[in-house]
Amino acid sequence: MVYKVKLDVFEGPFDLLVYLIENAEMSIYDIQISEITKQYMDYIEDMQKRDIVLAGEFMILAATLIEIKSKMLLPRNRPEDLEGEIEDPRSELVEKLIEYKQYKNIAEYLKMQEEINSRIYVKPKEDLSVYTREPDEFINLDLIQFIKAFDIFLRRRKRIEEVKNNYTRIKRQEMSMETKIEQLKRFLTGRRRIKFRDLLVGVKSEYNVILTFVSLLELIRLKSVRVEQKTNFGEISIIVNDDIDTQQVEGA
Secondary structure (H helix, E strand, C coil), X not given: CCCCCCECCECCHHHHHHHHHHHCCCCCCCCCHHHHHXXXXXXXXXXXXXXXXXXXXXHHHHHHHHHHHHHHHCCCCCCCCCCCCCCCCCHHHHHHHHHHHHHHHHHHHHHHHHHHHHCCCCCCCCCCHXXXXXXXXXXXXXXHHHHHHHHHHHHHHHHHHHHHHHCCCCCCCCCCHHHHHHHHHHHHCCCCEEEHHHHHCCCCCHHHHHHHXXXXXXXXXXXXXXXXXXXXXXXXXXXXXCCCCCCCCCXX
């Protein structure tokens, strides 16, 4: 049974032969067969002394080198009646060496890529069906409508910027609820029915709007007025009692 063994750093006979050629700084197209054969045989002999069982392919290449060396020693005079050039005994070996080096370079490149890929971690695939169940919704606007909408957006943004630049601090108007109730009573005296929005004429701050509403609730509690609202979020109507001006506010 034949075993393929790895000798030191050599994985086969061609690996050893390429090493010897490159170490001797020879061109692979112009191998000094005599010198290389001697180095190759010395290496084989050294391995045998170490009781290493060589694969048969090492011995086959050794025989091939010896055969090439013998042919190189023969006279190479070409008879004049023969046409063409004399074939170089090394040509077949050179072709095999070139092919071997090509495959070896490819193997080294693939090994390097394997090492690079082993350090790359890929994110596991996720189920994206939850995001693709509903179709995308698009705004159906023509160019003119889009320009108008964008213009409104710019104007609104400009107003916000102006407010930020001109009013860095809003001072709340100091007024108690009791004072506001007295103002409302004076305003409502002599009236029978009025709309709530009429109470907000001239009221600009959010604080005063809230104060007016809370004060109206207090008047409702005191039964000075009653309100009506026929629909949700509809107009609020205020009906004034006759004795509104005689009622006292608690805490006043």
